[in-house]
Amino acid sequence: MKSKSSNLYIQVGIAIAGIIALSLIAFRYVNANSDPTKQDAVQSVSANNITASLISVEASATQVKSEICIDLPNNGDWLPYASIEIKGESFPADGVTLQNAKDPNTYKNSYRCYEFSFSVSVPSDTTELKINIEKLQINLSESLTTEMCAEAERKIQATYSDFSFSCEFGNHGIGFNILEKPQEMTEDQANQLIFEALTERIEGPWEFTYALQ
Numbered sequence: 001m002k003s004k005s006s007n008l009y010i011q012v013g014i015a016i017a018g019i020i021a022l023s024l025i026a027f028r029y030v031n032a033n034s035d036p037t038k039q040d041a042v043q044s045v046s047a048n049n050i051t052a053s054l055i056s057v058e059a060s061a062t063q064v065k066s067e068i069c070i071d072l073p074n075n076g077d078w079l080p081y082a083s084i085e086i087k088g089e090s091f092p093a094d095g096v097t098l099q100n101a102k103d104p105n106t107y108k109n110s111y112r113c114y115e116f117s118f119s120v121s122v123p124s125d126t127t128e129l130k131i132n133i134e135k136l137q138i139n140l141s142e143s144l145t146t147e148m149c150a151e152a153e154r155k156i157q158a159t160y161s162d163f164s165f166s167c168e169f170g171n172h173g174i175g176f177n178i179l180e181k182p183q184e185m186t187e188d189q190a191n192q193l194i195f196e197a198l199t200e201r202i203e204g205p206w207e208f209t210y211a212l213q
Helices: 104-108 146-157 187-197
Strands: 002-004 009-011 027-030 043-047 050-059 064-071 078-086 089-092 095-098 111-118 128-138 164-170 173-182 200-211
Touching: 043 200, 050 128, 050 200, 064 078, 064 128, 064 200, 078 095, 078 111, 146 164, 146 187, 173 187
Parallel strands: none
Antiparallel strands: 002 173, 009 173, 027 050, 043 050, 050 064, 064 111, 078 089, 078 128, 095 111, 128 200, 164 173
């Protein structure tokens, strides 16, 4: 069965959580090299022809911060998604900051560095941390076109033949008008399908194992 929704306008916005600076005292490793273009790596791993390098790790009893640099495939607005594993339990990053984000030259270079923040408890007997970049993703941009929306609709219809939507372009952003969807599908699920279909994604993982000293 199908359900129809008319004039449902969803405003799209991307928010990145900020990083709260804390005093980190328990464990610390930071490379001395301060070259903003290429920094010495503690570890480097490659997946899908993309190399990620672990630059630094700072950990306390309540938080872990890590800097990771990535050779991205192009100069697009890529956002990395990361998690940390402590004693077999995984936690997503609750903050990510692009280093030198205010410098225009940062966006002319596909080599970029990010600081990840994990609000996690690190037991005193922990011997190692596993930090994982799960995927890289380009989110919706101002360059979105009606052709890209139509292609996204075709991607969704390959799984949900009774799904239809249109994009609406305004001065305050991009909106979705959901025309038709399966009855059992919620509006939030429909919006997520559209968002994922309109984004470019590269799957990892890029996994680092860091020994606490």
